[in-house]
Amino acid sequence: MLTSDSENHTVVNLESIISTAELRARPTRAPNYVAENDALIALAEEMAASPNNILQKLAETALNLCQAQTCGISLLGSDGEKFYWPALTGIWASHVGGSMPRAFSPCGTVLDRNAAQLMTHPERHFAYFAAVTPWIDEVLLVPFYVGGEAVGTIWVIVHDQSHRFDSEDLRIMTNLGTFAAAAYQTLQYLKSAKLANEHLESEVQRRTSTLQHLSIRLMRLQDEERRKIARNLHDSLGQYLTSIKMNLESLRSSDLPNKDELLASALEWLEQSIVETRTLSCLLHPPLLDEVGFASAARWFTDQFAKRSGISVKLDLPDRMERLSEMAEIALFRILQESLTNVHRHSGSSAVEVHLKTSGNKAVFTVRDFGRGMPAGSIQGSQPNGDQFGVGLGGMRERVNDLGGNFEIESSDNGMAIVVSIPLASSFDT
Known part of the structure; x- marks a missing residue:
């Protein structure tokens, strides 16, 4: 036996708290398939109606079917170093959201051994549980898998000797572990879909903003282009046409000595007007x-x-x-x-x-x-x-x-x- 420096009690080795072999030796109660079937139907309905609440519903179902006093689900964090408790019901319900280390915990032992485990008074080995009351009399833990990889455990606890877990509890918990894997996978899909949807919404907003900006800039450029065309028409073509008009009005007097000069000037300005018109037209859309x-x-x-x-x-x-x-x-x-x-x-x-x-x-x-x-x-x-x-x-x-x-x-x-x-x-x- 080992003595903990941080706790004032004796710490035993791991094998001293494992009682899994006793499950087969204990008397087994008869299965209640009707209750189990009703519970699974209720879980399926919850999955369809409120998937984000499915893990809590699953914990409540295990608590009732196994006549436990506390039930929880532990999921392995993305860093693989800690388990966290997203769902907890019963006497320990206030500890929901808590965590425990992967390397030194009942859940970690289950994953290491790749099998369900029954433990008796685990605080004798995992000393940090001694601070949590009421103590655990027995805890039955079952791992669940996604794609062949263990991602968490579902577990039930009794805090006194009013109930002893048996092989029927193990069968129920194994089935619920399978459901837990499906629920976990569904939640991961929903999370991925939500992230993808948020990304798409962000992209749509970004592109909408870009298009709005482009639209505004295009309108400004159109206004600038129109002002430029108007200015060119006024400053060059307008002046040429005004000069031509003045010369032609002057030509009405047949006795003007510079009639030929005025006509030549008008023709020159008319030619310039034609050139300016062609230039503007070509810049807008060249006929070539x-x-x-x-x-x-x-x-x-x-x-x-x-x-x-x-x-x-x-x-x-x-x-x-x-x-x-x-x-x-x-x-x-x-x-x-x-x-x-x-x-x-x-x-x-x-x-x-x-x-x-x-x-x-x-x-x-x-x-x-x-x-x-x-x-x-x-x-x-x-x-x-x-x-x-x-x-x-x-x-x-x-x-x-x-x-x-x-x-x-x-x-x-x-x-x-x-x-x-x-x-x-x-x-x-x-």
Whole structure:
């Protein structure tokens, strides 16, 4: 025998408290299958109606069927070091939520021996039980398993000698252990489903917020674009037309000596008006895109961009390029527009390279500058996030995703690249 330093009583070895062999020798009461069947039906109904309460209901059922005074369920924690008590009923009910060590406990012994155990006055070996009253006279513990792995125990206690557990109690507890395993597995499924649902709800909220942000930014950009178009119409086309009107009104007087000069000036302004109108129209949607395809529209746009911005553009397109689908060509053109606009506004680069290559069943489109690059945070969250790049990148990504393609951003201190790949199979879909 061993003496505990922390308790003022004698501690016996483990075998001295184990009485499992006595179960077969004791008189066994007759089974009450009707009561057991009714109890199992009630458990099944509880599982369906209130699964979160099933372990407590299971403990109450074991208490009644085994004529016990306390019943509990111990589950092994995720760290494998402690058992905790999620369900407890009877005299010890106030201890629900408590715990005990895996390495030194009755439940740990059951798992170590991989079999049901009957113990008598376990506080003689597990000294910490001496502080819990009333003491345990007998405890019958049965392990239960999920996927062949022990995950917990269900146990019944009598605190006096009013009842002695027998083989019938062992049979009942073994059956309830099987139910406990099913209940445990159901709770784990429900927990996983809840976590998955919470993740999906969070993702939906995040995407809804992103879409709302993108919608607001798009409306602002539409307003800005409309103001820009209105300003261009007023400042250039409006002035030209006003001058033409004034000259034409002056020509009503047939005796004006500078009639030819006024007419020539009006024709010049009219020509400028036509050029401005075509430029605005092409920027909104170049007719070349519909008439001859992306390659011609890209050549026209990059030439115009280079003239307006002073940024050198190297355009590398396939020599013989087949038409893509309408949606694919529009997407590539808008990505080209947005990318070059970002280069002009943000990069500080004096040159840009634009490449389109077809390989196998996909087309790869790259716009690369040699400026200051892009902040890492904006790359990681290239969905709209309120920064100066957000809506452009978000819009590009959505266009590419809609075509089943892939959108990537490469950035360093030496510049930035937008790399887009689009499956050619989808380019024939309109």
